[in-house]
Amino acid sequence: MQDWNLQLIELVRRPDWGDLMHHITLLGSDECYFMLIALTYWCFHPAHGLRIACGLFISGGICETLRQVFQGPRPYWVHPDLSLSSDFGAVAVEKGFGMPSGHSQQAVVVWGRVMTLLRCPWLWVLLGIAIFLIGLSRIYLGVHYPYQVLSGWTIGLTILVLLICLEKPVVRWFMSCPQGRRIAWFWLLSLIIPATTLAVQWFHQWSLPDPGWAENARSVHPGGIPIAPFRLHIAVNDAAMLFGFCAGASLLWEQRLFHPVEGIMPKLCMSLIGLGGLSLIWYGGADFIPSSTEVIPYYSGLYIRGLIASLWMFWIWPTLWRRIYGRLSPVQSKLF
Numbered sequence: 001m002q003d004w005n006l007q008l009i010e011l012v013r014r015p016d017w018g019d020l021m022h023h024i025t026l027l028g029s030d031e032c033y034f035m036l037i038a039l040t041y042w043c044f045h046p047a048h049g050l051r052i053a054c055g056l057f058i059s060g061g062i063c064e065t066l067r068q069v070f071q072g073p074r075p076y077w078v079h080p081d082l083s084l085s086s087d088f089g090a091v092a093v094e095k096g097f098g099m100p101s102g103h104s105q106q107a108v109v110v111w112g113r114v115m116t117l118l119r120c121p122w123l124w125v126l127l128g129i130a131i132f133l134i135g136l137s138r139i140y141l142g143v144h145y146p147y148q149v150l151s152g153w154t155i156g157l158t159i160l161v162l163l164i165c166l167e168k169p170v171v172r173w174f175m176s177c178p179q180g181r182r183i184a185w186f187w188l189l190s191l192i193i194p195a196t197t198l199a200v201q202w203f204h205q206w207s208l209p210d211p212g213w214a215e216n217a218r219s220v221h222p223g224g225i226p227i228a229p230f231r232l233h234i235a236v237n238d239a240a241m242l243f244g245f246c247a248g249a250s251l252l253w254e255q256r257l258f259h260p261v262e263g264i265m266p267k268l269c270m271s272l273i274g275l276g277g278l279s280l281i282w283y284g285g286a287d288f289i290p291s292s293t294e295v296i297p298y299y300s301g302l303y304i305r306g307l308i309a310s311l312w313m314f315w316i317w318p319t320l321w322r323r324i325y326g327r328l329s330p331v332q333s334k335l336f
Contacts, residue, residue, distance in 0.1 A: 005145040009075060012140050025137040027130055028103035033110050035275065038313050042274060042321075043267040044260055048117050050249055051167070052110055053314075057242040059109040059159050061193035063102045064234045066155065068200040072099025073213065076142045077227065080216035094143045095217075095228040101144040101152035104135040108156030109163075116164065179254055186246035190239040197235035206230075233292075233302055240303040244310025251315045266325060274317045281309045 026032055033056050041049025074094055111127045135149040144152075174182065206229065208214060217227050261270050285308070289301035 005075075005147055006079065008146045009139055009142065012136060017140060021137040021140045024130075024133045025103060025141065027111075028107045028134040028137075033106070034278065034313070036110070036114075038274060038278065039271055041314065042261060042270055042318060045117075046249075046252075046260060050245075050314075051117065051163075052113050053245050055109040055113050055160065055163050056106065057238055057245060058163070059106055059156065060102070061196075061235060061238040061242070062155070062159060063100060063105050063152075064096075064231065064238065065193070065196045065200055066100055067097040067102075068197060068204060068230070070099040071097050071204070071206050071229070072145070072148055074098040074143050074217075075145055076220055077213040077217050078210075080219055096231050096234075097229045098144050099148045099151060100155050101135065101138050101149045103138050104131075104144070104149045104152030105156035105159075107131045107134040108153050109160050112156070112160045113163070116160075174250075179250060182250055183247045186250070187243050190243035190246070193239040193242065194232060194235040197232055201230050201232070233299065236299050236302050237306040240306030241310045244307045245314050248311045248314030248316070252318055255319065261321070261325075270317075270321050274313075274321070277317060278309060278312055281305065281312055285309070 033052075037049050037053045037056065040046075040052060075098070108131055111131050115124050115127050131153070135153060138144040138149055139146055177185070208227070214227055261267050282305070285305040289305060290297040292298045
């Protein structure tokens with residue numbers, strides 16, 4: 001397997017593709033997806049925003065658990081010559097396991113979900129190309145073997161099909177369940193993500209098969225932690241975001257505010273201020289998270305930040321905006 005994987009990596013490596021591939025891989029980043037979800041949920045179609053968010057958070061938890069199961073190495077851990085030199089652009093560094101490719105899996109779940117929601121053939125073609133190029137960028141950057149990208153696409157497609165098939169029964173339950181019980185169930189279900197990750201890590205112990213892997217990784221990222229495959233913090237954050245998304249959407253639904261903002265200027269103002277607040281919570285909140293050496297405060301801080309960020313996106317900011325906008329005088333309203 002390694003032979004054809006390495007041959008394919010070498011085949012796609014072109015010195016003049018470095019900057020392009022780094023930009024393409026950003027289409028599969030969490031920041032890009034958060035922006036897509038927020039704008040869709042606030043300004044265009046709240047239900048579609050929820051569908052995309054549900055796929056993103058559930059798929060993220062599944063991906064991190066599967067990585068602990070398969071424990072696949074990154075290519076440059078094993079073959080340091082595959083790490084990017086300055087001729088290829090900025091160095092790409094990933095500290096966790098590489099199987100499956102999270103970027104590839106999430107691209108299928110998120111952009112594939114967008115394809116199913118928008119009946120536009122030319123957009124399907126563009127998003128299909130984007131999904132392919134995101135996976136290709138991960139191979140080019142030396143952070144995934146081709147088989148890990150193919151696995152990510154396959155797992156992502158499976159999750160996408162299951163989400164579409166289960167949507168109607170889940171929505172029926174959502175509509176029939178009392179709010180308090182609904183939110184309690186959301187919280188319990190969200191805890192499955194870190195609990196599963198912890199269980200897999202506990203029963204599936206791992207150690208470096210070759211000490212040279214650490215040296216290879218360190219040569220790419222001098223002075224840092226070269227390989228840190230057990231990433232419970234990712235699972236904790238996914239659980240917090242999933243619970244905040246479910247609870248926030250439920251609260252907004254009960255307030256009868258579950259509708260998009262109308263008008264170009266209101267959409268623009270709401271988006272800019274809302275995304276600014278989300279960035280402040282996410283990046284500014286990182287300064288208040290204790291050191292990872294303090295285990296309980298650290299994970300508690302991560303959970304609180306993820307929960308507040310998710311609630312801001314799905315409940316707090318839509319509620320605040322409608323109250324602020326609703327207080328505008330008729331003269332002021334005409335400006336929008």
